[in-house]
Amino acid sequence: MYALGQGVGQDPRQAVAWYRKAAERGDAEAEFVLGVMSLDRSGASQDAGQAVAWLRKAADKGVFNAQFRLGMMYAKGASGLEPDPIAARMWLSLAAERAENAYVHALVTKERSKLSAGMTPAEIAEAQRRAIEWRAK
Structure with missing residues (x-):
């Protein structure tokens, strides 16, 4: 909701915080989104290594x-x-x-x-x- 501004003001940093919580608990889709957001700087600090790590976790889960x-x-x-x-x-x-x-x-x-x-x-x-x-x- 924060990423798209649905029902709340659009806030990429809040979106990243929520995706990170889900990703840290093993949610594959959140891992993918967090990786992409890290690549395109949508509220996540641009860190290619971290982005690849999140994408790899999601890929390893079959996303x-x-x-x-x-x-x-x-x-x-x-x-x-x-x-x-x-x-x-x-x-x-x-x-x-x-x-x-x-x-x-x-x-x-x-x-x-x-x-x-x-x-x-x-x-x-x-x-x-x-x-x-x-x-x-």
Whole structure:
């Protein structure tokens, strides 16, 4: 409500405080939102390392948006991350499995295909191995 100003005045700092409380208790969606807010400075202090940590927690819990975001961040080397095509492909593969509809699935697989075009077969195999290992958790 504070993030959007619904029923209360819009207050990004209050929104972050409430998302942080939920995230610290393990709420995956709150972890994702807190990570995004930390990246785009919406009331959270801009801290790329902290943002990635929150996104990773949400991604590890299977949140599609966090998996897709991490995949794209690793693909581009965004927010202080070094480009890592293996990690990027792993997260994009996992996100593709959770796509809500055919359009979203096509978008994710298109990004994964573009990334894969610049990878060696060994790198693709390693990304697949990591995705299998992640699923086994």
